[in-house]
Amino acid sequence: MIKSIKTWILVGFASLLLVACGQSGGGAGSKKSKTLDNTKKAGFVKCGVSQGLPGFSNADEAGNWTGIDVDVCRAVAAAVLGDADKVKYTPLSAKERFTALTSGEIDVLARNTTWTLSRDADIGLTFVGVNFYDGQGFMVRKASGINSVNDFRDGISACTNTGTTTELNMRDFFNSKNIKYEPIAFEKADEVVQAYDAGRCDTYTTDKSGLAAQRTKLSNPDEHKVLPETISKEPLGPVVRQGDSVWEDIVRWSLNTMIEAEEYGVNSSNASSLKDSDNPAIKRLVGAEGELGAAFGLDNDWSLRIIEQVGNYGESYKKHIADTGILPNRGPNELWTKGGILYVPPAR
Amino acid sequence: MNFKNLKLNLSNKNKDLIPQILTVAFLILVVIYFTINAQSNMGNRGISFGFGFLSQESSFDITFSLIDYDGSHTYARAFLVGLLNTILVSAIGIFFATILGVTIGIARLSQNYLVAKSAEWYVEIFRNIPLILQIFFWYFAALRALPLTVDSINFYDISFLNVKGWYVPKFVWTNFSIFIYSIIFAFILIYFLAKYAQIQRDKYGKQIPTLYISILLIIGLPFLTFLIGGVSLSFEIPELTQLSKTVYVYRGGVSIIPELISLALALSMYTATFIAENVRAGILGVSKGQKEAAASIGLTKGQILKLVVMPQALRIIIPPTTNQYLNLTKNSSLAAAIAYPDIVLVFAGTALMQTGRAIEIISITMLTYLSLSLSISVFMNWYNKKMAIKEK
Numbered sequence: 001m002i003k004s005i006k007t008w009i010l011v012g013f014a015s016l017l018l019v020a021c022g023q024s025g026g027g028a029g030s031k032k033s034k035t036l037d038n039t040k041k042a043g044f045v046k047c048g049v050s051q052g053l054p055g056f057s058n059a060d061e062a063g064n065w066t067g068i069d070v071d072v073c074r075a076v077a078a079a080v081l082g083d084a085d086k087v088k089y090t091p092l093s094a095k096e097r098f099t100a101l102t103s104g105e106i107d108v109l110a111r112n113t114t115w116t117l118s119r120d121a122d123i124g125l126t127f128v129g130v131n132f133y134d135g136q137g138f139m140v141r142k143a144s145g146i147n148s149v150n151d152f153r154d155g156i157s158a159c160t161n162t163g164t165t166t167e168l169n170m171r172d173f174f175n176s177k178n179i180k181y182e183p184i185a186f187e188k189a190d191e192v193v194q195a196y197d198a199g200r201c202d203t204y205t206t207d208k209s210g211l212a213a214q215r216t217k218l219s220n221p222d223e224h225k226v227l228p229e230t231i232s233k234e235p236l237g238p239v240v241r242q243g244d245s246v247w248e249d250i251v252r253w254s255l256n257t258m259i260e261a262e263e264y265g266v267n268s269s270n271a272s273s274l275k276d277s278d279n280p281a282i283k284r285l286v287g288a289e290g291e292l293g294a295a296f297g298l299d300n301d302w303s304l305r306i307i308e309q310v311g312n313y314g315e316s317y318k319k320h321i322a323d324t325g326i327l328p329n330r331g332p333n334e335l336w337t338k339g340g341i342l343y344v345p346p347a348r
Numbered sequence: 349m350n351f352k353n354l355k356l357n358l359s360n361k362n363k364d365l366i367p368q369i370l371t372v373a374f375l376i377l378v379v380i381y382f383t384i385n386a387q388s389n390m391g392n393r394g395i396s397f398g399f400g401f402l403s404q405e406s407s408f409d410i411t412f413s414l415i416d417y418d419g420s421h422t423y424a425r426a427f428l429v430g431l432l433n434t435i436l437v438s439a440i441g442i443f444f445a446t447i448l449g450v451t452i453g454i455a456r457l458s459q460n461y462l463v464a465k466s467a468e469w470y471v472e473i474f475r476n477i478p479l480i481l482q483i484f485f486w487y488f489a490a491l492r493a494l495p496l497t498v499d500s501i502n503f504y505d506i507s508f509l510n511v512k513g514w515y516v517p518k519f520v521w522t523n524f525s526i527f528i529y530s531i532i533f534a535f536i537l538i539y540f541l542a543k544y545a546q547i548q549r550d551k552y553g554k555q556i557p558t559l560y561i562s563i564l565l566i567i568g569l570p571f572l573t574f575l576i577g578g579v580s581l582s583f584e585i586p587e588l589t590q591l592s593k594t595v596y597v598y599r600g601g602v603s604i605i606p607e608l609i610s611l612a613l614a615l616s617m618y619t620a621t622f623i624a625e626n627v628r629a630g631i632l633g634v635s636k637g638q639k640e641a642a643a644s645i646g647l648t649k650g651q652i653l654k655l656v657v658m659p660q661a662l663r664i665i666i667p668p669t670t671n672q673y674l675n676l677t678k679n680s681s682l683a684a685a686i687a688y689p690d691i692v693l694v695f696a697g698t699a700l701m702q703t704g705r706a707i708e709i710i711s712i713t714m715l716t717y718l719s720l721s722l723s724i725s726v727f728m729n730w731y732n733k734k735m736a737i738k739e740k
Contacts, residue, residue: 095697099706102395123704124395145593155589155597157512162684162693163701167408171419182512183409184607186687187697195687198491199511200606202595243392 033246035107036080036297044086047073048106051091051188054213055326056112056132056236065089069110071316072131072238074309075254076108079302084309093187094163098123101241108251109239112207114165119239128252130237131313133332133341135230136169137208139215142225144202149177149229152203157182159192159201166206169232193217207234212326246296253296256344257303261285261312263335263344268311271304284348292347303347313342386707401703402427408698410689412605423699430694431716437611437690438677438720444616445676446669449623456628467624475621480682482618486610487686494606497596498588506585512597514604517583526577527570534569538562607688611680619676626668630661662735670728674721681717691716 039045049057049069057067065087074084090106101109102124112134113119115127138158140146152174160166162185174181184201186192189210196204197218204211208226215221238255240248261267264282266274275288283289285307287300294300310316314335322328334340390397402424409419414432417425455467474482491511495501500510508515521527538561545556573579586601634657642656683690684697696713700706 095701098701098704118702119704122396124390125704141594143594146595151592153591153595155599156591156595157597159687162687162697167698168702171407171409175419181409182411184411184687185689185693185698187684187693191685191687194488195491198488199496200491201512202591 033244033250033297035241035244035247036250039080039107043081044088045073045077045080045108046090046106047076047087048090048092048097048100048109048111049073050111051093053112053189053210054216055209055321055324056213057089057091057110059089059091066320068131068316068320069112069238071258071310071320072110072251072255073108075258075306076251078305078309079250079254079257079298082305084305094161095187098125098239101125101239104241107240107247112210112236113239114207115235115237116165124242125239126242126248127237127239128248129255129344130235131255132209132236134207134209134234134236136166136205136232136234137211137230138227139196139204139211139224140202140227142223146203146227149173149227149231152177152179152181154180155182156203157184157201158203158205159184159186159196160205161185161189161192162187164206165232165234170205173231189214190217207236209321209327216325249296250298253303253347254306257285257306257347258310258313258316259335259342259344260347261303261307262314263337266307266312267315268308271307281346281348290348390707397707399708401705401708404703406699406702408702410694411687412608412689423695423703426699427691427695427712430689430691433688433694434677434680434683434690434692435720437608437615437680437683437688440608440612441615441619441676441680442673444612445619445623445672448616448620449669449672450627452620452624453627454631456624457631471621471624474617475625479614479618479679480685483611483614483682483686486614487607490606490610497598498594500588500598506583508586508588508598510598511606512603513606514609515586515598515601516604517585518600518602520582520584521579522581523573523577523579526573527579530569530573530577531566534565537565537569541565605688607683607686611683611686611688615676615679618679619672622672622675623669626665626672627661629668630663630665631657633664634660659735663732663737666728666732666735670725670732673724673728677720677724678717 047070049065049067052058053067055067057065057069059065070087070089073087073089077086078084090100092100092106092109092111097109097111097113098119100106109125110131112132113127114134115130119125120127138149146152156179158170158174158181160170160183167183167185170181170183182201184195186195189206192204192206193214195201204214206214208230211226215224215226218224238251240251260281261271264279264285266282266285271286274282274286277283277286277288280289284292285303287293287302287304291300293302311319317330317333322330330340332341334342336343387397403422405420406423406426407419408426410417410426410429412433413429414436415425415429417429452467452470455463456471458464458467494509494511497510497512500508500515502508506517541556541561542558545558548554548556570579574581584600586598586603588596589599590596638656638660639652642652647655680690681692684693687693691713696709700709703709
């Protein structure tokens with residue numbers, strides 16, 4: 001009896017959580033997209049972003065969001081609603097992000113989220129692509145005399161964020177090196193920075209792009225450096241709910257369009273003039289050939305709007321990551337034609 | 349006449365019963381609706397429901413644990429680690445909050461102007477600042493103020509305080525069980541002593557100095573085990589080790605992490621203000637006549653407080669103080685903000701993220717807090733009953 005009462009209480013609480021989310025979201029396999037319909041009805045794209053990570057998603061004093069993650073949502077808004085500014089941003093902690101998505105509070109999660117098997121397969125999410133190839137690294141004080149991860153010794157303390165893949169990679173790394181370490185995991189990035197700055201821990205570990213961005217928040221950024229080693233693969237990309245394949249395709253191809261546009265040299269300033277280009281691939285990108293938008297219920301200019309209003313991937317990267325001094329060198333986030341690993345399926 | 353009355357009563361009873369049944373039925377319907385809704389929503393989104401994940405390997409480490417734990421243990425064990433850490437910080441918090449609260453509460457009633465005013469200021473300042481700010485203050489202020497490991501504050505070369513924590517010697521026991529048995533034995537002796545003293549007092553009016561004998565027993569018996577029981581104790585003193593040019597760490601000994609210290613400090617200082625007010629209310633609630641009557645039959649000041657004022661004041665103090673204990677326990681969930689690995693950070697934080705099982709984990713966490721709070725309530729209600737006036 002007691003057990004059954006417990007179950008009831010439990011299920012009651014559980015359902016309260018899900019009820020808050022209403023009944024939006026499409027059923028599996030349906031041809032129509034509920035998310036698309038709802039987005040059109042609402043007039044804005046519901047986008048989940050970080051609580052402030054320069055270069056990826058960061059709000060200025062006026063509350064305007066910028067960053068390469070933000071640009072994914074803007075691209076979706078441009079494609080679906082015709083206006084890249086029609087996005088409602090919801091800042092989410094690492095802990096809240098997936099629940100917010102599965103419950104329907106947001107429809108696109110563009111929040112420097114690592115694509116892993118268990119996240120993709122287990123909890124009702126679908127990753128649609130990669131908009132930043134990252135890897136986990138370590139930051140230390142220059143004076144510490146630590147020049148490589150091989151200088152770590154038993155007893156080192158490492159600060160990081162809770163609820164991220166970083167926590168797991170850190171364990172894998174120190175275990176493989178057989179080093180005993182003290183993990184200190186905070187809920188918010190700002191507290192990690194403060195604790196590391198105060199000397200609570202000897203090293204700060206997270207994605208390298210994050211380290212570069214957070215370093216600027218330290219009291220003396222010049223006294224710290226990022227170690228050369230990368231200890232994990234962190235493909236970061238936008239995520240959608242499982243079960244609405246049309247919406248999934250829209251977000252995937254909005255991102256792909258930005259990358260493909262860079263590949264063919266189409267950018268925000270020359271896009272409309274390329275309508276009569278000789279290259280059919282370019283013509284398809286700017287909507288002058290084929291009926292590609294119809295496949296997911298959009299008009300034919302959807303990709304042109306993305307390029308015109310948001311720009312191609314290269315423009316986005318330059319504006320948010322390179323020019324802000326976070327990671328001037330594109331590294332793996334360069335096109336495959338230029339030595340990087342950005343390679344997207346053709347839009348045809 | 350009788351029959352009429354009976355009928356009237358029955359219908360009255362029914363009048364009360366029907367709304368109650370309706371309310372219960374409504375609640376059940378709401379729960380069923382929520383359950384079905386949750387099931388279909390989760391089904392639509394391809395989310396499975398189940399507690400199987402609890403036996404999977406957690407694969408994340410925790411800084412501070414009372415039991416043996418690392419990432420190769422299960423999520424269930426990670427939950428236990430978090431739970432124990434929550435209980436630990438709550439217990440420490442309750443202990444110090446009570447001592448501090450009682451002291452401040454009595455101080456507020458002091459005849460000494462300075463003492464009374466300082467106590468008042470303390471209460472007004474600390475109960476009016478949000479707890480989360482106080483936690484941040486103690487944590488980051490302490491971290492900034494404390495020296496780096498290499499310049500630790502040194503307590504007689506056995507204990508060291510620095511930004512990474514407070515390092516104290518570790519006790520290394522031999523024949524520890526004999527030592528524990530001697531303490532248990534001492535407590536049993538004290539129990540019988542108290543009974544005996546009560547009989548002596550009630551029958552012959554003789555006062556036996558129970559307190560002094562008890563102290564003697566509780567110290568003397570364990571001490572004897574060192575002399576003749578083969579018990580010995582040595583200390584493992586933390587040692588400074590250099591890891592790299594400027595990175596040092598203490599190895600060996602026990603490390604009390606700064607997160608625990610600042611959280612316990614903030615919780616007890618905050619809650620102490622409320623307990624102080626309860627204590628003040630309790631003491632003021634005992635009428636002046638009681639004290640005067642006690643004084644007139646020749647009781648000393650200490651006896652008046654112990655035998656007349658406190659037993660009556662406690663009846664007023666205990667119920668609201670129970671609330672404060674519950675608040676403190678629940679407030680300890682703010683630990684997540686400063687990386688103290690309590691149940692919210694470890695289980696409802698990291699474990700939730702790694703598994704994505706929000707509904708299961710949040711439910712377990714809520715049930716855990718519910719059980720913790722209920723246990724405290726049950727204990728305090730028992731204590732309250734014990735202290736209540738016994739009608740003879």
